[in-house]
Amino acid sequence: MMDRIIVAGGSIAGVTAASTLRSEGWSGELIVLSDEHVMPYSRVPLSKGVLAGTQQPETATLAALPKDVDLRLGQRAVALHSESRTIELAGGERLNYDGLVIATGSRARRLATAGQQGELVVRTMADAQAISRQIPTASTAIVVGGGFLGMEVASTLLHHGLSVTVVDREPPLRRVLGEWLSDLLVTNAYAQGMKFVLAENGVELLGNPVRAVGIGQSRELKADLIISAVGDLPNTEWLETSGLRLAGGVVIDDACRVSPGIVAAGDVAVQEVEPAVFRRTPHWTNAVVQGQAAARALLDPTRSPYLPDHYFWTEQFGVDLKVSGRLPLNGPPRILEGDPSEMSTLAQWWNGDIPIAAAALNHKMPVVRLKALAALHD
Numbered sequence: 276m277m278d279r280i281i282v283a284g285g286s287i288a289g290v291t292a293a294s295t296l297r298s299e300g301w302s303g304e305l306i307v308l309s310d311e312h313v314m315p316y317s318r319v320p321l322s323k324g325v326l327a328g329t330q331q332p333e334t335a336t337l338a339a340l341p342k343d344v345d346l347r348l349g350q351r352a353v354a355l356h357s358e359s360r361t362i363e364l365a366g367g368e369r370l371n372y373d374g375l376v377i378a379t380g381s382r383a384r385r386l387a388t389a390g391q392q393g394e395l396v397v398r399t400m401a402d403a404q405a406i407s408r409q410i411p412t413a414s415t416a417i418v419v420g421g422g423f424l425g426m427e428v429a430s431t432l433l434h435h436g437l438s439v440t441v442v443d444r445e446p447p448l449r450r451v452l453g454e455w456l457s458d459l460l461v462t463n464a465y466a467q468g469m470k471f472v473l474a475e476n477g478v479e480l481l482g483n484p485v486r487a488v489g490i491g492q493s494r495e496l497k498a499d500l501i502i503s504a505v506g507d508l509p510n511t512e513w514l515e516t517s518g519l520r521l522a523g524g525v526v527i528d529d530a531c532r533v534s535p536g537i538v539a540a541g542d543v544a545v546q547e548v549e550p551a552v553f554r555r556t557p558h559w560t561n562a563v564v565q566g567q568a569a570a571r572a573l574l575d576p577t578r579s580p581y582l583p584d585h586y587f588w589t590e591q592f593g594v595d596l597k598v599s600g601r602l603p604l605n606g607p608p609r610i611l612e613g614d615p616s617e618m619s620t621l622a623q624w625w626n627g628d629i630p631i632a633a634a635a636l637n638h639k640m641p642v643v644r645l646k647a648l649a650a651l652h653d
């Protein structure tokens with residue numbers, strides 16, 4: 276019997292889990308804790324329309340939770356006492372639970388040293404708005420990190436007329452998308468004016484407040500805006516004394532279970548894909564699918580594994596890319612439709628005779644069809 280379920284984390288994974296508990300017919304007391312002070316919102320437009328100032332922040336708000344869900348904003352969980360089934364909040368309050376969903380997501384990784392001010396990142400609504408406000412008076416930007424987020428931010432700033440340089444240890448997008456697909460996207464970005472500097476030994480932020488990026492051998496790059504997009508760190512500090520298994524995230528099984536009465540979902544969750552090899556899937560669709568699976572596993576601990584969904588998308592430099600499949604996308608794909616040289620194609624990757632991934636680049640097609648082209652075997 277569960278009288279009270281607490282969801283820690285009020286973003287897409289937590290909100291999905293709470294809504295699923297209700298849609299599955301569970302009617303007990305349901306509390307969602309969020310340490311943010313604004314209504315739950317999508318992060319997806321933060322590097323796109325919200326950053327550009329073309330999308331109103333309110334439009335990013337997630338669909339409302341059912342009315343009988345007790346959403347508590349500005350409430351941060353600071354410790355979990357799993358033996359007594361209690362969560363401790365920053366203000367000292369303790370809340371008992373019968374079931375717990377851990378959905379505390381992740382935060383931006385930062386490069387600044389202790390006390391160094393002025394590093395810009397894009398993780399929260401406030402981050403995106405802070406940069407957006409500076410765009411009108413800026414003419415140059417450096418984006419440290421050439422992953423999806425960094426390239427989206429670079430694209431948005433470039434289209435606002437800024438001169439944009441991306442700095443990374445390796446060519447942009449290559450580690451995630453593989454050589455073939457990343458080369459297509461990056462060539463397109465160069466054609467539009469993005470600059471790239473390879474910093475094989477990494478970078479350091481210079482000045483306090485930050486005013487330049489050091490890239491070794493006394494070389495430094497200056498810009499009006501310096502934005503770090505160097506990955507994210509799962510928010511697990513509050514779980515450190517809980518006894519739960521942590522390995523670069525909260526370890527979940529194939530049904531999102533963590534321990535009896537505790538499940539986890541989204542960017543905070545990590546799965547052991549091979550012995551001692553742990554992987555997070557920090558994408559929107561995964562947070563939704565795991566949020567649903569976690570809620571169902573809490574209500575029925577005997578639940579069988581959920582079907583992972585390795586679908587994600589990115590929008591940058593006028594390219595709309597949708598991918599279904601496990602990253603990275605190694606080796607050249609088979610071209611099913613369109614022409615890559617015209618930046619419009621449907622491509623499929625194979626492992627032997629098994630199709631493992633598919634990508635639609637500026638190629639309109641139903642997402643279900645794209646997913647059907649990547650028969651994943653988890």
Ligand SMILES: Cc1cc2nc3c(=O)[nH]c(=O)nc-3n(C[C@H](O)[C@H](O)[C@H](O)COP(=O)(O)OP(=O)(O)OC[C@H]3O[C@@H](n4cnc5c(N)ncnc54)[C@H](O)[C@@H]3O)c2cc1C
Pocket residue numbers: 283284285286287288289308309310311317318319320321322350351352353378379380381382397398399424510513540541542543556557558559560562586587588589590
């Ligand atoms: C700028 C940006 C653009 C993106 N664009 C795309 C995209 O185009 N396509 C795509 O597939 N994915 C995209 N993503 C990834 C996607 O947004 C994430 O995978 C998704 O937000 C994960 O949701 P989550 O609920 O697991 O975690 P989060 O969104 O990180 O939410 C966790 C919530 O828990 C709160 N929290 C943390 N600790 C505590 C605590 N101790 N107590 C209470 N609350 C706490 C946090 O403040 C936050 O509100 C993007 C991400 C970013 C940052």
